[in-house]
Amino acid sequence: MPISLADKRATFRRLHESGCFAIPNPFDVGSAKALAGIGFKALASTSAGFAWTIGKADNRVTIDDVCTHLSALCAAVDLPVNADFEGGFAQEPDKVAVNVARGAKTGVAGLSIEDSTGDAAKPLYDRALAVERIKAARKAIDADRSGVLLTGRCEGFLVGQDDLTMVIDRLCAYADAGAECLYVPGIKTREQITAVVKAVAPKPVNLLIGASGLSVKEAADLGVRRISVGGSLARTAWAGFMRAAKEIAEQGTFTELAKGYPGGDLNKMFR
Structure with a gap:
């Protein structure tokens, strides 16, 4: 029997109460189903990974694109799905609230709002505005009692503002x-x-691991509650695709195709 949305959201909240769990990032329905079949307890969307599947760069998708994608992911699996909701697809807090309310209706168990502007000259929103945007998202989630878990993201380290004191503040x-x-x-x-x-305790922290680094156990020992991989699974898939395609185009040979995942196994997985 399919798991109800309320159960998905309750499960997602329980996962944040203790321990440490990996929340991998599928980029389409097929990858979501594959990850669910492997045994993960929850999934998270990836803005970059999804954008590449529709031929766009990261941060160039629309809210229509994303909500359609999130609805498909949530309908495809019986696991909680956390949404990479970028910056809420708006600058003004009231518009962020409208979009968050729409995002919650896709069936997600959680969503994140980040503070990057996309403007290289001023990459982060002013602190006061960034806080108001989180407050607006909180108000939108509370308004319909959806139970969606809200994650607040500071993008300082990704935009060259790696002052840890500022980030923690x-x-x-x-x-x-x-x-x-x-x-x-x-x-x-x-x-x-x-x-x-330590700074945000007892609230849980999500750690991004995009390549070799800490293990789940090592991260857990540091107090991390959740580990995501962002667009890394998508990049891994694209790496195999591009190697094989370039070999065909540039050398006229097909040896990379032998490294593909068995088609029979894929068919069994998606039955």
């Missing part, structure tokens, strides 16, 4: 504004991770 402000999970993509060292975990 923002995270604490986002927590006070209603964010229930905190996320700083780009932190890597044990010292950085430990500082963030």
